[in-house]
Amino acid sequence: MDQTVISVSHDEIRDPAAHAAKVIRRERVRIDAADRAILDAMRGRFEAVAAIGAAKRRAGLPVYDAAREAALYARISEMAGDLAPAALALWRVMTAAARRMEGLDVRHEEADRADQAAQSALPTTLTLELPDAAMLTTVTTILAVHECVPAAMTWDGAARRMTISVTEGSAWAPAMLSDLTAQGVRIPEMEKVAEMAAEMTTGQAAEQSAPSRPRCGLLGRKLGYSYSPAIHAALGDYDYDLHEVPNEEDLEKFLKETPFDGLNVTIPYKVAVMAHCATLSPRAKAIGSVNTLVRRPDGTLHGDNTDDAGFTAMVEESGVDPAGKTCVVLGSGGASRTVVAVLKRMGAKRVVVVSRRGEDHYGNLARHADAALLVNATPVGMYPNVDASPVEDLSVFPKLEAVLDLIYNPPKTKLLADAEKRGIRTVNGLRMLVVQAAVASALWGCSAYDAKRCAAIEAAIRLGEENLWLVGMPGVGKTTVGGLLGEALGRPFVDLDAEIERVAGMPIPEIFRTRGEAGFREIEAEAAMTASRGRGTVIATGGGTVLREANRRAMRESGTVVWLQRDLSRLPTEGRPLSEAKGVEKLYAEREPIYRAAAHLEVDANLLAGAEAVAEHVIGRLMRA
Incomplete structure (x- = not known):
């Protein structure tokens, strides 16, 4: 940034007031000239936007390009340097104005008025009464999606009641309140909040006939469980259905006869x-694959590729710049094409595609020992085959800076876990999934791309879908706290010790007596592996479950591990064979470093009054994680 060098002159010393007036007049001339230049540039920019929009409409192409807008913000931030915050604020105002000029954000002014009215009309503390405890995850997701970070928040699990507060002068987003009440959440202080929010956000459009909801969805052969419907539900108000087409021969018929506005x-x-x-968009042509379809006004289809933006976000999250570096891509399918295109665009020196039968295959990986970035674009390691990895020994890549895996279920594949052990940065495919969905939604005209909303949705999915493991000494309260957490979060709860007794057909002390500790650990390991394959489950482990490395890996790869701690003098020993045989002090000395290494979060129960308080504390930590 240019800086004016200020020195003290003879005139300033003799008459400071006169000198100041002279400087002010001179610098105001510069400011006026700069303002005129800015206005001229803005006028030229808006004219260019209008010309591009007109050309796209004539060609039947989508007008709004979310990926272009995201790239613009990144470029402006880089060019602006220390002026980035102010520059980004200015550019966001200009792009919002451009969208309104193009008719792409017709609800903007109504939303502004709604926020202003809400700021003066709504109290700073609201009580949210949930229809059942299972709604807690949904409510926290809605808060996150609308970027609501309460100044204070409490949760009463027994009454299914949450209170949230904002600082004086802050506004409640009407859309957020509308989303909450639509889920059956009652807000006693604001019985009419849903009606008010609807009136604010619809404005004059309420007098017109409501348009039909956009019809969107996901097309594939075998879809099974998918995060996509939940992601798109958080992105906007449109239908999103799963469409399984069994073979390619049926594809043309499906595309012609099925009513839809957009498809992944x-x-x-x-x-x-x-x-x-x-x-086809230039991106789709360059990559050679399409992951997003847009139904044009004339009924024909436009193909685009939003995986490009999704994988770009993954690379950026890794913190590794591929420019000038060797990158190795595992797999040669459709996903691999996108990865290769992005890495080349980002300036990679060399992109090597590894396949089972190509020149570069899994038997000669050592040829690429200079690789800085490794990307798994294969399904190897995906649930339920979580013990598989496309690369058995990462030491063949001694210069790796990051490993990216397009798989997101499990959250941490064996490949990523192995990389983490070596101190290598890792990123799974959830970021890519959310970002590509958001860009697709923008292409359909259903919602504008918002990086913060993407991050909030990603965090909410991690909270709701990953397992929650409780570890700690025997008798620390894992089963009690786990049951309370399951009830409060609306998640299934598994007591690993109870499951072991069910499988063995006898109490744990009897297992130790008849099969020994080794026999018990075998049953325990199988139970832990089975539990790790679940989704969104709260699991209370036995005190020694963490002793086996395979168990620890299964826990950390499938979710969050919470270590509950309590004063050793308060731990019961009756009915706990190892606590009785060794004593809790010796047992703790052996296990303390293992608990610490396994845990993502540590919770000192000594500082909290009762199991309910411990459960509430854990929930709070998870919401902030």
């Missing part, structure tokens, strides 16, 4: 759908 496309149709598109 997954395995194995990303290449096949291209033949059915009237137009």
Whole structure:
């Protein structure tokens, strides 16, 4: 940034007031000239935006390009340097104005008025009464999506009641209140909040007939469980359905006869759908695959690739710049094409595609020992085959800076876990999944791309879908706290010791007596592995479950591990074979470093009054994580 060098002159010493007036007049001339230049530049920018929009409409192309806008913000931030915060604020205002000029954000002014009215009309503390405890995760997701960070928050599990407060002068977003009440949440202080929010956000449009909800969805062969419906529900108000088409012969019929406004496309149709598109985006053409379809006004299809933006976000999250470096991509399918295109665009010196039968295969990985970035674009390691890894020994890549895995279930594959052990940065595919969905939603005209909203959705998915493991000494209260957490979060609860007794058909002391500790650990390991394959489960482990490395890996790869701690003098020993045989002090000395290494979070129960308080504390920590 240019700086004016200020020195003290003879005139300033003799008459400071006169000198100041002279400087003010001179610098105000510069400011006026700068303002005129800015206005001229803005006028030229808006004219260019209008010309591009008109050209796109004539060609039947989507007008709004979310990826372009996201890239613009990144470029402005880089160019602005220390002026980045002010520059980004200015550019966001200009892009919002451009969207309104193009008719892409018709609800903007109504939303502004709604926020202003809400600021003066709503109290700073609201009580949220949930219809059942299972709604807690949904409510916290809604708060996160609307970027609501309460100044204070409490949760009464027994009454299913949450109170949230904001600082004086802050506003409650009407859309957030509307989302809460739509989920059956009652807000006693604001019985009419849903009606008010609807009136504020719809404005004059309420007098017109309501438009039909956009019809969107996911197209693939076998979809099974998918995060996509939940992600799109958080992104905007439109339908999102799963469409399974069993074979390619049925694809044309589906695309012609099924009513939809937009579709995501997954395995194995990303290449096949291209033949059915009237137009393709430059990204889709360059990559050679389509993962997003847009129904144009004339009924024909436009194909785009939003995986490009999703994988770019993954690379940025890793913190590794591929420019000038060797990158190794595992797999040669449709996902691999996107990865290769992005890495080349980001300036990678060399991108090596490894396949089972190609010139570069899994038997000669050592040829690429200079690789700085490794990307898994294969399904190896995906649930339920969580013990598999495409690379058995990462030491063949001694210069690795980061490992990226497009798989997001499990949250941490064996490949990522192995990289983490070596101190290598890791990123799973959830970021890519959320970002590509958000960009697709923008292409359909359903919601504007918002990086903060993407981050909030990603965090909410991690909270709601990953397992929650409780570890700690025998008798610390894992079963009691786990049961309370399961009830409060609306999640299934598994007591590993109870499961072991069920499988063995006898109490744990009897297992120790008849099969010994080794026999018990075998049953325990199988129970832990089975529990790790669940989704969103609260699991109370036995005191020694962490002793086996395979158990620890299964816990950390499938969710969050919470170490509950309590004063050793308060731990019961009756009915606990090892506590009785060794004593809790010796047992703790052996296990303390293992608990610490396994845990993501540590909770000192000595500082909290009762199991309910411990459970509430854990929930609070998870919400902030």
